[in-house]
Amino acid sequence: MNSHGNQSEAAGSTPPLAVFCDFDGTFSVQDVGSTLARRHGGHRRPAAWARYEKGEITAWEYNMEILDRLPVSEDELEAFLRTVELDPGARDLVDWCERYGVPFRILSDGFDYNLDRLQEINDVRFAYDANRLRYEGGVWRIDVGSPDxxxxxxxxxxxxxxxxxxxxxNAGAxxxxxxxxxxxxLCGALEADVAFAKGTLAETLDQRGEPFERFDTLFDVIRKLEEWV
Ligand SMILES: [Zn+2]
Known part of the structure; x- marks a missing residue:
């Protein structure tokens, strides 16, 4: 990871700055997938997580075991999504990026269906990359978005x-x-020039000796970005 925190960069056709933001637990307070998995697929989680930890299944295979065919009706899902709170600085971060012409994109290992609804419910708009979710016979069917x-x-x-x-x-951004x-x-944080982290991501970057900016709410992120424009 490169850190160019003290470098000032002139505005050009390539944006000087671009922000990629996780959704669950970062842009939103709750983690949509794991909260629903706990409620509706809880019995399958410990065994699947143990297999993931041992490296027997990938993160996506873990999702398939827990979330594919999850019996959450559209009404139940809607009711739950209406309880999901955004980070107190979430809207401000989107507005801030728009004001300064800074590309902003949500990168989520969650699902398009939920992100579309959460944008409408919260009256906030963002571009995103995520996995796919559709209903089939009243249960979830999930598919990858862009795996590597x-x-x-x-x-x-x-x-x-x-x-x-x-x-x-966008070379130079x-x-x-x-x-x-x-x-x-983790892989996004390591690929970025600057990683803002909290939770288990911060712990992991710390253990690996990787530089990062610690944050609590997205207001902390905005304050730091202000220094760079
Ligand atoms: Zn990756």
Whole structure:
């Protein structure tokens, strides 16, 4: 990971700064997938998690075991999504990026269906990459968004690959990743120029001796970005 925190960069056709932000537990307070998994597929979780920890299944295979065919009706899901709170600085971060012409994108190992509904419910708009969810006979059917078999994350939406693709078209942009979880955020955090981290992502980056910016709410992120524009 490169850190260019003290470098000032002139505005050009390539944006000087771009922000990639995790959704569950970062842009939102609750983690949609794991909360529903706990409620509706709880009995399957310990065994599947043990297999994931031993490296027998990938993060995406873990998702398939727990979330595919999850019996949560559309009404139940809607009721739950209406209880999901956004980080207190979430809207401000989106607004801030728009004001300064800074590309902002949610990178989520969650699902398009939920992100679409959460945007409507909360009246906030963002571009995103995520996995796919549709209903079939009243149960969830899930599919990967953009996996990268070459990446060790094993997730359905590899954040490292999404950031690397943006970098190819925007050489010189300082790329920021914001996240909280070691499973889906680590590869994105390492690929970014600056990683904002909390939770298990911060613990993991700390253990690996990787530099990162610690944050509590997205207001902390905005304050730091202010220094760079
Ligand atoms: Zn990855």
């Amino acid at each position: 078999p070459m990446c060790s994350c094993g997730t359905g939406t590899c954040k490292r690959a999404r950031i690397a693709e943006f970098r190819r078209g 300082k790329i920021v990743h914001v996240g909280n979880g070691r499973v889906s955020d």
